[in-house]
Every structure is written in C-alpha cells, then in structure tokens.
Amino acid sequence: MNVHDIAFQKGLPANLEAERLTLGAVLVDPECFPMVGGELTPEDFSLESHRRIFQRMHSLAERGDRIDRVALANELMRHSELESAGGLSYLMSLDEGIPQSLNVFGYIGIVKEKATLRKVIFTAQSVMDKAFLGVDQADHILAEAEESFLNIGAARAKNTLATPREIIDEIGLDNFLDPASRIKGVSTGFSKFDELTGGFREGELIIIAARPAMGKTAFALNIASHVCGPRVRKTVAVFSLEMSKESLLTRMICAAARVDQHRFRTGFLNEDERRQLSVAAEDLAESPLYLDDSPGVNMMDIHAKLKRVQATQGLGMVIIDYLQLMQARGSHDSRTQEVSSISRGMKLLSKELRVPIVALSQLSRAPETRPGDHRPQLSDLRESGSIEQDADMVCFLFREEVYKPDREDLKGRAELIISKQRNGPIGKIDLAFLHKFTKFGNLADDFGGGTPPDDYV
Numbered sequence: 001m002n003v004h005d006i007a008f009q010k011g012l013p014a015n016l017e018a019e020r021l022t023l024g025a026v027l028v029d030p031e032c033f034p035m036v037g038g039e040l041t042p043e044d045f046s047l048e049s050h051r052r053i054f055q056r057m058h059s060l061a062e063r064g065d066r067i068d069r070v071a072l073a074n075e076l077m078r079h080s081e082l083e084s085a086g087g088l089s090y091l092m093s094l095d096e097g098i099p100q101s102l103n104v105f106g107y108i109g110i111v112k113e114k115a116t117l118r119k120v121i122f123t124a125q126s127v128m129d130k131a132f133l134g135v136d137q138a139d140h141i142l143a144e145a146e147e148s149f150l151n152i153g154a155a156r157a158k159n160t161l162a163t164p165r166e167i168i169d170e171i172g173l174d175n176f177l178d179p180a181s182r183i184k185g186v187s188t189g190f191s192k193f194d195e196l197t198g199g200f201r202e203g204e205l206i207i208i209a210a211r212p213a214m215g216k217t218a219f220a221l222n223i224a225s226h227v228c229g230p231r232v233r234k235t236v237a238v239f240s241l242e243m244s245k246e247s248l249l250t251r252m253i254c255a256a257a258r259v260d261q262h263r264f265r266t267g268f269l270n271e272d273e274r275r276q277l278s279v280a281a282e283d284l285a286e287s288p289l290y291l292d293d294s295p296g297v298n299m300m301d302i303h304a305k306l307k308r309v310q311a312t313q314g315l316g317m318v319i320i321d322y323l324q325l326m327q328a329r330g331s332h333d334s335r336t337q338e339v340s341s342i343s344r345g346m347k348l349l350s351k352e353l354r355v356p357i358v359a360l361s362q363l364s365r366a367p368e369t370r371p372g373d374h375r376p377q378l379s380d381l382r383e384s385g386s387i388e389q390d391a392d393m394v395c396f397l398f399r400e401e402v403y404k405p406d407r408e409d410l411k412g413r414a415e416l417i418i419s420k421q422r423n424g425p426i427g428k429i430d431l432a433f434l435h436k437f438t439k440f441g442n443l444a445d446d447f448g449g450g451t452p453p454d455d456y457v
Contacts, residue, residue, distance in 0.1 A: 013117035014046035018110035023053055024095035025104045030067040032104050033057060039108045044115035052076065052085045053094075116152060123148045139301075146304040186234060186317055186356060189226030191442050192429045193416060197393065200317065200356035201423075205347045205390055207323075209361040209381060210397035211368070215414070216360045217243065218438045219397055220319050221252050223358065227317050228287040234316025235288035237309055239302060241325035245291040249284070255439040256280040262436075288313060298326060299345040306353060315355050320346070322360035323387070340386040347390040361387065363396075374403050378419050394420040399433060414440060 022040070026033045037058055042051040056075040060067050069091055076082040076091075085091070127145040130136055136144075185199025200206055210216040221238070228236040240248055254261045257280035259273045269277070290309060294301065302320070309315055320326070326342050343359070350357040363380045376396040381387050388394060396417040401410040414433040418426045432441040 012046075012121060013114040015110050015114050016047065016050075018107050018114075019045050019047065019050045020094055021098055022104070022107040022111055023050060023057070024098050025102050025107060026057055026067055027069060027072070027095050028098055029102060032102070033061050033067055035104060036108060037061060040111060040115075044111055046114065046118070049084065049086045049090070052081050053091070056081070056085075119152050120149075123152065143301045143304040146307070147300045150303070150307060186227055187232055188223045189231075190223075190416070190429070190431065190440070196418060196427055196429065197421065197424055200358070202354040202356060203351045204356045204392040205343070205350050206356060206358045206393045206395070207361050207381075207387060207391040208358060208395050208397065209363050209376065211363050211365075211376070211402075213402060214397045214399055215433060215438065215440065216397050217321055218251065218255070219416075219440050220321060220358060220360055221248065222255065222440050224289065224317070224319055225252050225256055225284075228289040229283075232316070233288065235290070235309065235313045236317045236319065237290045237292070237306060237315065238319045238321070239292045239294075239297060240321045241293075241295065241297060242321055243293065245293040248291050248293070251438055253277060253280045253284055255437050256284065258437055258439075260436040261438060288316075299342060299349065303349055306349070310353060310355075315353060318350075318353075318355055318357045320357065320359045322362060324362050340390075343387045343390045347392075368403075374398070374400070375415070375417060376419075388420065391420065392422040393418065413443070 022036060026036055040054070042055045042058075045051045045054055053072070053076070056072060056079070057067050060071055060075055065071055073082060073088055073091055076085050082088065123145070127141060127148075130141050130144075131138075185197070185201035185204075187194050187199050188197075208216055208220060217240075224236045224238055226232060227234050238248065250264065251261065254264050254277070257273070257276040259269070259277055263269055263273065264277070292305065302318075306315060306318060323342060323346075324339060346357050346359055361381060363376050366380045367374045367376045375398050378388050378394060381394075396419060398415045398417060399410075399413070400415075401407065401413065404410055412433055412435065414431040416429040416431055418429070420426065430443045432443045433439075434441060
C-alpha cells in the first residue's frame with residue numbers, strides 16, 4: 001500500500017471529495033487541465049488511485065490528446081493501471097455531483113492545502129526519526145530540516161507571472177526610468193570592471209577562475225572588503241573551503257592596512273604598521289562581514305545559513321571559494337555531473353535570495369601547455385559541465401609574470417578577462433597586483449607600460 005494511502009487511513013490531512021471533484025472537473029471540461037496541471041503534482045493527491053489518474057491525464061495532455069473517459073481508460077490500461085486506479089466504474093463516477101458552475105480553483109486550493117499539511121507532517125517525522133536514530137550529525141539534520149521546510153514554503157509562495165504594471169510598481173517608475181538607478185549593481189571597487197559590467201546584480205552567478213597562484217582568492221577578498229566597507233556597506237558572506245577564517249581575516253586586514261603579510265606573520269612590525277593594522281582590524285570588525293570555513297560544506301548548508309543571515313542582517317553578496325571543493329548531496333555518475341549540480345544550485349540560490357553569488361573556480365592545466373599565449377579560455381574550466389551555461393558572467397584572472405618571471409615590465413601587472421557576460425560586453429581589464437599586500441588595485445593609465453609602484457591603489 002502507498003504511503004499516502006496509509007497516511008489517509010491514519011487520519012492525516014486529506015480531502016478525497018476535493019480530489020475527486022478536481023479530477024472530475026477535467027473530464028467535464030478538458031480545457032481546464034493546464035490550470036490543474038500547473039498548480040498540482042501527483043504527490044499532492046492522497047490516494048494512489050488519484051495519483052495514477054492525474055499522471056495519465058498529464059501524459060495525454062503532453063501528447064496533445066483530448067482528455068476524456070475513453071482516452072483516459074485506454075491510457076491507464078496501456079500501463080496496466082486501470083484496476084489500481086479504481087476500475088472503469090470509478091472513472092465513470094469522478095464527475096458525479098459536480099455543479100454546473102465549476103469551482104476548479106476552489107478544489108485545487110483544498111487539495112494543495114491538505115497536501116502541504118501532509119508534507120509538513122512527513123518532514124517533521126523524518127527529522128524526528130533521524131534525530132532519534134542519530135544517523136547524521138546534528139548540524140546536518142538541522143540544515144536538512146531547515147531546507148525542507150523552506151522548500152515547502154517556497155512551493156506555496158511561488159508566483160512567477162507578473163504584468164508590466166506589477167514590475168514597474170515594485171521597482172518604482174522613477175527608478176525604472178532613471179538609468180543610474182536601473183543599471184547599478186553592487187560595486188566591486190574596480191572602476192574599469194564596474195564600467196564594463198555595471199556592478200554585480202542581484203540574481204547573478206559570477207564565476208572568477210584562474211590557475212593556482214594567480215590570486216583569485218585575494219581578488220575575491222578585495223571585492224568583499226569593498227562591498228562590506230564604508231563606501232557600500234552591504235552584508236557579505238564568504239564561504240572558504242580552502243583557507244581558515246583566521247587566514248582569510250589576516251589577508252583582509254593586511255591588505256586594508258597595506259602591511260606586508262610576511263612581516264605580519266613573522267612579527268617584525270614597526271609602530272606605524274601596528275597602528276595601521278589596529279585601525280584596519282577595528283574597521284573590519286564593525287563591517288557586516290561573515291566568514292565560514294566549514295569543511296565539506298554543501299549547497300543545503302549554505303542555503304540554510306544564508307537564509308538566517310538574510311532574515312536578520314540583510315544580504316548584499318555571497319562569495320564561495322572554491323566551487324570544485326564543494327560536495328553535492330546524493331549520488332552522481334561522475335564528478336563533472338556533481339560539479340554541474342553544484343553550479344546549477346548556485347544559480348538557483350542567487351535567484352531565490354536575489355543577491356549576486358561570486359564563485360571561484362579552478363582551471364585545467366590547458367593554459368600551461370598552450371604555446372605562446374597562456375591566457376585561459378572558457379574551455380579550460382575544470383570539470384566544467386554546465387558552469388559556463390549556468391553563469392551570468394565568467395572572468396579569468398591572468399598574471400603573465402607567473403610564466404615569465406624575468407620580465408621586469410610584467411611585474412605587478414594583472415589582467416581580468418571577461419569571457420562571458422550575459423547582459424553586457426566581454427573584454428579585458430588591466431589591474432595592478434601589489435605582491436607584498438596580496439592586493440589588486442585599479443591600474444592608472446599613465447604608467448607608460450612600466451611597472452606600477454608598490455604603493456599604488
């Protein structure tokens with residue numbers, strides 16, 4: 001016996017009459033099935049017979065066939081399901097008692113309400129069972145519970161259709177017509193980058209990829225410092241699967257204070273450097289920045305944590321370092337499929353939370369084996385799968401001095417290559433890289449091809 005049939009027998013929330021009338025309404029007026037099929041799923045019905053009937057109605061509609069008793073009975077027989085669906089006599093009785101004025105939305109509403117209550121009960125019971133049995137860590141059970149209940153709520157609140165009037169009213173007509181308000185995203189702190197992209201917009205997935213030692217973590221932390229700093233003052237959440245939160249904070253404070261990280265770590269600091277570090281640490285301590293270095297973090301964990309931050313502090317940007325170190329729940333045939341699942345999850349999460357998500361990514365060794373020009377390409381994304389497809393923007397960090405350390409004219413110079421931008425142009429941006437501070441900066445136009453000074457920002 002199906003779990004839903006058992007649930008009904010145990011007195012869990014269900015309304016068989018509303019389910020029957022919903023299915024019967026389709027037989028009376030097949031044109032209303034898109035309305036029913038768009039609002040309900042087979043799992044919303046409490047009886048297995050009703051689930052089978054609804055599923056076969058869906059099959060007929062997908063093929064473009066008219067839904068009537070004969071076609072429905074034939075479809076059920078084709079799948080050897082007619083008897084388990086109650087038989088021909090039950091199909092004949094589905095529309096009995098239906099009023100001439102159909103109240104389809106009313107029936108659908110009752111079915112959805114009861115289905116939601118059952119989902120809440122099943123989810124709560126599942127959480128209780130896992131907690132009693134201790135089959136997983138408490139944090140994982142809590143995160144899964146939070147995710148499950150959030151998904152139930154999101155499914156109920158889903159309404160993706162909007163008229164132009166509703167969109168303009170939500171944004172405000174003045175803001176919609178004002179270009180400065182309409183195109184402005186979250187500033188990155190890099191002027192040429194902001195000019196080319198308009199900043200990072202809500203709902204976007206931005207991939208920043210590079211070979212090791214190019215500085216992708218430093219670049220992401222520079223953006224984080226700017227966004228949570230006094231000029232922008234938006235909440236930033238950074239998830240690092242590679243570095244500890246203490247190391248991340250050290251990098252950010254040294255970069256902000258313009259103090260050599262090596263001198264800081266070895267303790268050889270003068271009074272000016274100590275003062276600069278103290279000021280930078282105090283400023284960062286007051287900023288809306290959250291750092292997480294949990295090992296083995298997955299999208300479910302990140303989702304739950306970000307929901308809590310957004311509810312209490314608001315959220316301006318998310319940074320994940322880096323994509324290939326993440327794990328996906330469930331089984332996958334290959335690592336490429338797993339990474340693809342993760343990238344898709346990031347894109348969906350950015351849309352749900354309405355914030356930009358910046359994900360760092362490793363590259364394959366292809367740039368190093370490429371003769372002459374070592375600049376990365378989209379095909380170099382490691383375990384790419386659907387990363388390129390899911391991302392709204394793909395950027396590559398490149399420092400040629402890594403490959404040609406003897407060239408003095410290349411020292412302190414970096415390139416940010418925008419290889420994909422869904423809503424804007426692609427191109428290359430020159431940046432300064434300050435080795436001592438592990439910090440990127442805007443590159444002035446008046447260096448004349450020379451090396452930028454160490455103290456330039």
